[in-house]
Amino acid sequence: MARHTIWSRKQVAARILQGDTLIIFHGQLLNIPKSWLDAHPGGTLALLHFVGRDATDEIEACHLEHTVALIPRYSIGTVELTDGFWAPLVPPIATGWVRRPSAADGTLQWHKEAVELLSDDPSNKFTPASSILLTENFSSTAKGQGPTLASLQPPPSTLSLEQQARQSRAYRELHKRVVDAGLYQTRYVAGYGPEIARYALLATLSAYCYRHDWLVPSAVFLGLFWHQLVFTAHDLGHMGVTHNWTADRIIATVIADYIGGLSIGWWVHNHNVHHLVTNHPSHDPDIEHIPFFAISPVFLDSLWSSYYKRTMPFDAFARIVLSVQHKLFYIVMAFARFNLYANSYAYLYQKYFDTRRATGGWWAWRLEVAGIAFFWLWFGGVLYGCGSWQRALVYLIISHAVTSPLHVQIVLSHFSMSTADLGPGESFAHRQMRTTTDVICAPAVEFIHGGLHLQVTHHLFPRLPRHNLRKASALVKAYAAEHGLTYAEFGFVAGNKEVIGTLRAVADQVRLMGTVARAEVEEAVEKRNADAVVKVVKEAVANGSAKAAVAGDVQCVSPAANGIPLVLP
Template sequence: MGSPSTSTIEVLNSVTDGKKYITSEELQKHNKPNDLWISIQGKVYNVTEWSKQHPGGDTPLLNLSGQDATDAFIAFHPGTAWANLPNLFTGYHLSDYHVSEVSKDYRKLASEFSKSGMFDKKGHGVIYSLSFVSLLLSATVYGVLYSSSFWVHMLSGALLGLAWMQIAYLGHDAGHYQMMSTRGWNKFAGIFIGNCITGISIAWWKWTHNAHHIACNSLDYDPDLQHLPMLAVSNKLFTSLTSVFYGRQLTFNPLARFFISYQHYTYYPIMAVARVNLYLQTVLLLLSKRKVPDKVANILGTLIFWTWFPLLVSCLPNWGERVAFVLVSFCVTGIQHVQFTLNHFAASVYVGPPKGNDWFEKQTAGTIDISCSSWMDWFFGGLQFQLEHHLFPRLPRCHLRSISPIVRELCKKHGLPYVSLSFYDANVTTLKTLRTAALQARDVTNMNPQNLVWEAFNTHG
């Protein structure tokens, strides 16, 4: 724990209530892995050691280090988590602690949801989803093993892709501890349905997804927007930003320029095979020296997938059908990859770390909902209400539609965007965003003065 500066001492001497105070400026100096402080409701906590065992990983704490993180803490933690804070208290309070009007309303809303028990009422969606997934997987295996028809085999591949889509939603629920009743069972469910059935590590997903939630649509902090050399949603990525998440430069080189220049044409083909990248990212993480929670279980689960899936494919009569089966399953699942990108690619972006004091504002600016009829909720897994999920990530999906009007009114009250587009319009908006960046990439060699005009009139975000 560092020693207060002269300015801090002056603050300490000026108070008369017996409490010790530091300023937000002093708090900001404690923003390194070996000196990591945050503030929650005006109290300052030293989370340097805690970050090493934090269930959500150290990335969220590092991204909000040296700041007030009250709204993010409320969003991601149940009431029981507050009991851990006294052990981390530094003894200091923030002398200039301030709560905005929108944060007051957000915290009040979160408290009301908690008191009503909404965070614990999971509904019966999990049972329905598991039953549906079991039916799809059974039909897939039956079609492969007991039919000699090419078209039945292709239908089986499509059913497997649909099953993977539904499993991804269940894995998402488990990763947010929404699926099962206890943390342990959620962890087991995440590894079983994530690693074993889809081949995508739940540890990798948590690592990236937690960072995405905290730094929603930050070009250098949010890994969900860092897809160079294949895709770029903003010309700000043309400056070869450094990814804070990956710890490397996002190089915009001639190869990236070529791919980006045509990304509005290649977007759907890329999404169709995006699953290959997820497999690669899983392998890279599990084989890395990085500390991975439940690493052995994640590796074993992934090996189970790479045992049953190749065996199933090998049961098809020839290599042509095997390749076609895999491609069909990937293409169907690609619909989901499109859906996930629609929620953020066309929203506002920014460069720099997230700010704890504009949590609500950043989520509304960086998130787009997909409007659909209630009978389609199963298809989108509840994530068409992306803003509602970002604001209340612990809320089971069965409640997202019911709170949507409340969130809309809160945004209207504070003059914040609430963007909800049809699936078609969201696709069109995303393609326009990609096309704008593509045209800018073609002109990137003439940064002065023409790209300054682009920056002034076409900057996205």
């Protein structure tokens, strides 16, 4: 269709219902073909979450300039705007609809993988009226039908679309100021020079101590080496170092896979979704930690994860763990790296059976698999060289536990922030500032946090080299003050208290649910016993043997009926 075509909101909705992936970018209507949907470096979900929505800010924040210049090639026209902005639709994936090949002929058909869990208490801060959460669809009645025009209409929201549009325009001006200030230029010498020296020192100290059989210090230095090195892997995953996708991905693979044993492909796929749907309980994988953590009571409804494609069950095990999650927080964090291994290898395993394979084609996937094998070859040799399985186990645990402050730091930036879904009309900047906080840190020691304690600014500008985040944050704070937005930040200790408080609040609710459940069970048992008394008495009266019943079975049961003995005339 001609690019000068003007599309109405109703026409856009009709095409979405037919299965087209339509996204708005600077007033242009983009039709993303399936070939690119499958090959998109940011993953399929990064696109599906913005079907029917204006993704201008997200696209420009996450893509290089030369990539943004190529995007209009997918334009099939412009869209009708109301007062200068687009009234968003709800992406089908937000209501549990996805496209899957049919078993019969392989054609794509709509599949209802989850059902909406809408708010019945609009005043609840966790589930406002605009909230759409998902639970697994156990019914087959909706399969083969597809979403409807009604399902594309957003629930009522307290947000003003006009105000969100103003904030969006202001964010673009802020982005231009960041670009004009040269903050996208990587500081190779002043920024990465000291870091490379630090990496080399920690690796050397670990090797030196290991050679002298000082295993505990060696494990500590190795853990610190991994802890520091992952910050550069993070930069590379965001194309924030060389600003060339292939070069950054190769370097990142060497660091993450070969040296750290983690899949950079998995991390990028996971992290991109996190940046786009930050803190959404059904869509952000970075807060979906059932059965170990639940940062909102909504997780107690056994939500569906659109990322992991599974239910996050609030079962008996989760009930036990979550009731003490605030007490287990640091223990779980000490072993968090093992969870990263599990996610990494599951991702690579799944990609083996995926004809789309990993981003970048065969070479990226093969390079990663080779890297994981290399990692366990050298690290396995380190463990074997410890001399005994007991010493090897100590080395393994210490080296991994030392990296835990990194995991604590990352969750501090989100766990205590809002998890409410304010609807598809929320602007990119508003959502990031509502769901993210900084950890206050003195410049002299910010290398410990890798510069990523400035998470608010990082979430607004994901590709920004982290050595420039502090300068950029000053511009962001001015922007927030000008537009009435909250720039959240607190110290490391205060942040820990906030997170523990959030976990404790949900744990208290879990325990309360257990108390209520036990009371209901006791009430049901008492009612059952009372019903049994009445039944026996009625049978006894009918048989003319009421006295025998009273003297026998009924007398034994009747006290359970509210403690009142049954006396027959």
